[in-house]
Amino acid sequence: MLKCIAEEPRLRIVLYSHDTLGFGHLRRNIMLASRLRKLPSQADILLLAGKREAGSFNLPAGIDLITLPANAKQSDGRYALRHLGLDLKALAKIRENIIMAAVLSFRPDLFIVDNVPRGAQHELDATLRMLRETGGTRVVLGLRDVIDRRDKVRGQWVKQRNFTTVSE
Structure with a gap:
């Protein structure tokens, strides 16, 4: 009798970018997804993007995309x-x-999560709360090297309650 060896489940990764201005966030997430896909785990990756033009990019196998209705x-x-x-x-x-x-x-x-800890207009709050409550999903905030002047970033983060979100 042949014994079936169960295939290890692949790692699943979601990359979110709010994409309210330009293509920088989307391009970074596509590059990151492509690199993550090349790791030995060959993760399945789902991109959540805020620009309908995101569907025009050529995505490698194992990476797919959901386009959110756009805001600016x-x-x-x-x-x-x-x-x-x-x-x-x-x-x-x-x-x-x-x-x-x-x-x-x-x-x-x-x-x-790319750059905006709570998402555009805090659209990630309910999802982040659910992930904390259910456990099992590691949440990572990706930030680019240079965002803006320190005082401006700090002011935005205080106003948006980002420090609280990141520390929870």
Whole structure:
């Protein structure tokens, strides 16, 4: 009788980028996903991106993408609608629900958040709370080398309650 050897389950990774201004966050996440995919674990990777143009990028095998309805960050730091005729709260709720459903269904071992600890308009709060409560998923905040002047970053982080989010 032949014995079946169960294949080790692959590591599952979600990379989130809010993508409200330009393509930098998305490009970084695609590069990071490509590098993670080359590790011996050959993780399955799901990208959550905030630009519909994200679907135009050529993604390697083992990496897939969910595009969130788009919003835009204005020069004064406020968010605005990019395409839909909803109000901002409705758009934020849709994005929050999509993120939560994707994370619940995909069950990642690792959740990497790019640059904005709570997501655009705090859309990650419910998902981060759920991940803390259920355990099993490591959450990592990815920051680029240079963000802005120290006083400006500190002011934004205090206002957005990012220090509290990161320490929880």
